[in-house]
Structure formats: structure tokens, C-alpha cells
Amino acid sequence: MKRLSQLDPCVHCGFCLQACPTYLITGDEADSPRGRIVLMQSIARGSIPPDDHAAISHLDTCLGCRGCEPVCPSGVRYGEALEEIRVELNKVRPASWVARLASWVLAEEKVRRPVLALARLMRPGSKLLANVNVGGSLARMLAASAPWEMQSRPARKLRYSSTTDPDACLFVGCVMEGLFSHVNLATMRTLTANGISVGFVERQSCCGALHAHNGFLDGALRLARRNIRAFSASPRSAIVVNSAGCGAMLKGYPNLLRNTPLHSEASAFADRVKDVTELLADCGPASGAPLALKVAYDPPCHLLHAQQISDAPLRVMRAIPGLELTMCDGAELCCGSAGTYSLTQPKMAEAVLNRKLEPILESGVDVVASGNPGCIIQIGAGLRKNASTVGVAHPVELLDSSYQRAGLYQTATSHND
Numbered sequence: 081m082k083r084l085s086q087l088d089p090c091v092h093c094g095f096c097l098q099a100c101p102t103y104l105i106t107g108d109e110a111d112s113p114r115g116r117i118v119l120m121q122s123i124a125r126g127s128i129p130p131d132d133h134a135a136i137s138h139l140d141t142c143l144g145c146r147g148c149e150p151v152c153p154s155g156v157r158y159g160e161a162l163e164e165i166r167v168e169l170n171k172v173r174p175a176s177w178v179a180r181l182a183s184w185v186l187a188e189e190k191v192r193r194p195v196l197a198l199a200r201l202m203r204p205g206s207k208l209l210a211n212v213n214v215g216g217s218l219a220r221m222l223a224a225s226a227p228w229e230m231q232s233r234p235a236r237k238l239r240y241s242s243t244t245d246p247d248a249c250l251f252v253g254c255v256m257e258g259l260f261s262h263v264n265l266a267t268m269r270t271l272t273a274n275g276i277s278v279g280f281v282e283r284q285s286c287c288g289a290l291h292a293h294n295g296f297l298d299g300a301l302r303l304a305r306r307n308i309r310a311f312s313a314s315p316r317s318a319i320v321v322n323s324a325g326c327g328a329m330l331k332g333y334p335n336l337l338r339n340t341p342l343h344s345e346a347s348a349f350a351d352r353v354k355d356v357t358e359l360l361a362d363c364g365p366a367s368g369a370p371l372a373l374k375v376a377y378d379p380p381c382h383l384l385h386a387q388q389i390s391d392a393p394l395r396v397m398r399a400i401p402g403l404e405l406t407m408c409d410g411a412e413l414c415c416g417s418a419g420t421y422s423l424t425q426p427k428m429a430e431a432v433l434n435r436k437l438e439p440i441l442e443s444g445v446d447v448v449a450s451g452n453p454g455c456i457i458q459i460g461a462g463l464r465k466n467a468s469t470v471g472v473a474h475p476v477e478l479l480d481s482s483y484q485r486a487g488l489y490q491t492a493t494s495h496n497d
Contacts, residue, residue: 084124084164086157087117096148096158101414101432102141110138113148113158120165131172139165141428143421144293145381145414150388159386160335166295176424179294186254186286187299196258227262228447228473228481240268246279247271248320248359249311251330254286255453256323263453266480267322267356273488274363279317284310289329290419292336301340304333308342308349319349322356322476324380324452325419328387355383356476357451361392368482370402375478376445377407378436378459380452381414393451393475400482408439415462417454433462440470447471449478 096113097103103112110119119135122128128135139162146159166175174180185191240250248271252264268278288303290296307330311319321327330353333346375397383389397405416422416432436459440448448459451474460472483489 084120084161086161086164087121089154090114090117090152090156091154092117093153095151095153099147099151099412101143101145101147101416101435102428104413104435105428105431108138110134111141113152113156116142117156117158117161120161123165123168130169136169136173139169141425143381143414143416143418143432145418146385147381147412147414150385163292163295166293167297168295170295175294175296176420178423179290179420180296182420182423183290183294183296183299186290187288187303189285192254192258192286196255199259228471228477241277241279243277243279245314245316246277248276248318248354249279249281249314251284251287251307251319251321251326251353252280253321253323253326253453256326260453260456260474263322263474263477266474266476267320269489270365270476270479270483271320271356271359273483274360274365276359276363278320279314281310281313287323287326287329288336289325292329292332293419300336304336304346305342308333308345311349311352312345315348317352318359319353320356320359321353322451322474324355324383324387325454327353327355328382331387355387355389355392355451357392357396358389360476360479361395365396365399365479366483366488367399367401368479368488369485371400371478371482371485372402373446373478374404374406374444375447375449376411376440376443377405377475378411378415378440378448378450378455380450380455381418383451384412393449396475396479397449400478403478403482406443406445408436408443408445410436410439415450415455415458417452417458419454422454422458429458433458437462437466441466441468445470447473447478449473449475451475 092114094114100112109115116139119138123130123135142162144159144162148158185195250264250267256264271278285303285306288300291299321330331350334343334350337343337346377393379390397403413436414432415436416429422429448470450456450459456472463470
């Protein structure tokens with residue numbers, strides 16, 4: 081098995097322990113980054129067989145949140161090693177059928193579109209089913225993916241830029257376009273209101289994050305190549321992303337393609353990728369109408385830990401007059417969504433989520449803001465299960481609502497006209 085050189089710098093200091101959500105739940109060293117590093121190295125060396133049930137169990141319960149990386153004084157690239165070991169483990173035991181099914185659906189546009197369209201149609205009924213025992217988890221997830229209820233959407237939308245090289249091209253995403261198209265539209269509106277032209281490129285696809293995290297290397301490589309080719313049509317434009325998981329994956333293409341002829345193109349591609357809050361923070365953003373809301377910002381793991389973006393979302397929300405911004409205890413810890421994790425490891429996912437929800441429910445906030453669809457769904461589902469009236473929104477939805485109330489979109493025209 082391939083030697084995991086990313087783990088060599090680990091000196092087993094233990095700084096990672098308190099940054100690991102699963103270790104904080106179980107207190108088991110094998111459920112910590114330090115313990116999992118020992119397991120991964122042992123499997124790679126052959127001292128533990130790759131089909132060892134106990135070792136696989138501890139590795140499977142890792143969220144892959146990468147919260148251990150920023151606190152590691154030795155610079156261990158834990159996330160890369162975890163993805164590599166999962167590729168090897170998939171050779172000796174079948175990956176979860178849930179992960180395989182989800183990866184297939186999201187990668188195939190002809191399958192993805194009707195599946196997510198059906199999910200959108202189920203949203204109203206899912207709210208009624210949110211607290212029943214049978215199917216309640218799925219129902220809550222669908223309900224939590226609905227647009228932020230306090231937002232009043234303008235009747236007309238914006239055109240994509242008609243220029244050859246707009247300032248930014250939108251990475252529409254699969255789940256974002258399927259369940260969170262309202263966030264994509266808010267992204268376009270807020271960027272345009274701040275003087276940033278937004279374009280669209282054809283033939284873009286799923287980013288491949290779900291595939292990479294679950295060890296489906298071939299699928300991740302195929303999707304990465306497809307996106308690099310698609311966005312080469314507008315080579316001078318930034319690639320704007322509003323999903324933290326997608327952004328981290330797109331920025332990670334150079335590592336994914338490091339041993340291929342596309343490595344240099346992947347590096348140039350990754351240099352262009354920007355989270356929407358990065359672009360907005362760099363240009364101001366412009367101020368809108370007041371929003372009298374108390375908002376708790378909950379940073380997505382793959383924005384805070386993987387991309388190391390912490391200040392930009394706060395600067396965007398602080399530009400909204402009247403908005404009171406706070407961060408609850410444990411905001412830096414994972415919510416338990418982690419791609420398919422909440423479906424493949426439901427008990428641990430719920431335990432991790434409950435640890436996060438407790439300070440949110442005690443905070444008295446009106447809205448939780450987070451820049452990742454999985455986090456919005458997971459936290460929203462947990463709040464709904466607790467019969468909470470707290471809403472969940474993407475930061476750009478809040479800025480968009482402020483701009484709507486200020487009348488900044490009155491001259492906007494539909495890109496579908």
C-alpha cells in the first residue's frame with residue numbers, strides 16, 4: 081500500500097484532540113486525529129490489515145472536517161491522507177451504498193436534475209413530516225433546504241454578463257443549483273450590485289468533493305478534468321463559489337491532479353477560485369437597508385479550516401446596518417453534515433450536531449448564517465427537530481435581503497427574458 085508521507089510530520093503532541101468533534105464525543109483516542117494517524121500509518125505499513133474491522137470503523141467515523149489541520153504545529157496534511165487511505169480501503173471492502181448512490185446521482189446531470197427537482201417539490205410536505213419518527217430525518221433535511229423564509233425575493237432576476245471575459249464566472253454546483261438556486265441568484269445580484277460582472281460557462285459539472293471524500297478517485301478525477309476544460313472558455317475571469325465544500329475541492333484540484341499532465345492547468349484553475357464572500361469583502365461591500373436581526377455566524381469547516389477564510393464572511397455581514405453579529409461557543413467545530421456522513425453515520429452525526437445546537441438554542445439569535453449547503457441543511461434540520469423558530473441562511477442571502485429593501489434591484493432584468 082502507498083506510504084502516506086503527509087502524516088510523517090506528526091509528533092503525536094495532542095494539540096488536535098480538542099479540535100476533533102468525534103474525540104470530544106467519545107473520548108476514545110482511536111477517534112482522534114492522532115489515533116487515526118497511527119491507524120492509517122499501520123495500515124500503510126502492513127502491520128494492520130486493510131480489512132481490519134475495528135480500524136476501518138474508527139476511520140469511517142472521521143468527519144473529514146480538517147479541524148485538526150490549523151491547530152497542528154507540524155503541518156500534517158491530514159485531509160489528503162484520509163482521502164488516500166479511503167481509496168485503498170475501497171479496494172478491500174465496498175464503500176457505503178449511500179455514498180456510492182449519492183456520488184452517482186450528483187455526477188450525472190440527467191439523473192441529478194429530476195431527483196433534485198422532486199426534492200424541491202417535496203419541501204412543503206416535508207415541513208409537516210419533520211417531527212415524525214419514520215422518514216423524519218430525510219423530511220427535515222428537505223425542509224431545511226428551503227429558501228430563507230424571512231427573505232422577500234424580487235420579481236425579476238439578473239442577466240448573466242454578456243461580456244467575453246466577465247469579472248467572475250459562477251460555479252453553479254450540483255446541490256447549490258438543485259436545492260439552493262435562490263443562493264446562486266442572491267450571489268449574482270449582490271456581486272452585480274457591487275460592480276462585479278458575473279458570467280456563466282457551459283458544460284461545468286459537480287466539483288467531485290463527495291467522490292474524493294469517499295475514496296472514489298476515478299470519479300473525482302473525471303469531474304475535475306471536466307470543470308477545468310469548461311472554465312478554460314473564460315480564462316481571465318475569477319471562478320466564484322458560494323459552497324465552502326465546492327470551493328475547497330476546486331482549490332484542491334492541483335493536489336488531486338498532481339501526477340497528471342493537467343497539473344499546471346489545475347494550478348492555474350485553482351488560483352482563480354474565490355469564495356463569494358472573498359470577492360464581496362474585497363470590494364466593500366456596499367451598504368443596504370437595515371436588518372434588525374441577531375445573527376450567529378457558523379463557519380463551514382471547508383471554508384474555515386480547508387480554505388482558511390475566516391474574516392471575509394464577517395466583513396460582508398458587518399456591512400449590513402442594524403444586524404447584530406455573534407459567534408456561539410463551538411462555532412469552529414463541525415456540525416456533523418460532512419457530505420454523506422449524516423446518512424452513513426447518523427448516530428455520531430446527531431451527537432456532533434447536538435453539541436453545536438445547544439449554544440445556538442441558548443443564544444437568542446434570529447438566524448444562523450453559514451456558507452455551505454450541507455451545513456445549512458444539517459443545522460436547519462436540527463433546529464426544526466427542536467421546534468426552534470431560528471432560521472438558517474447563507475451570508476449572501478442576508479446581504480441580498482438588505483439590498484432588496486434598499487431598492488437596489490429595481491432596474492434588474494431577468495436572465496431568462
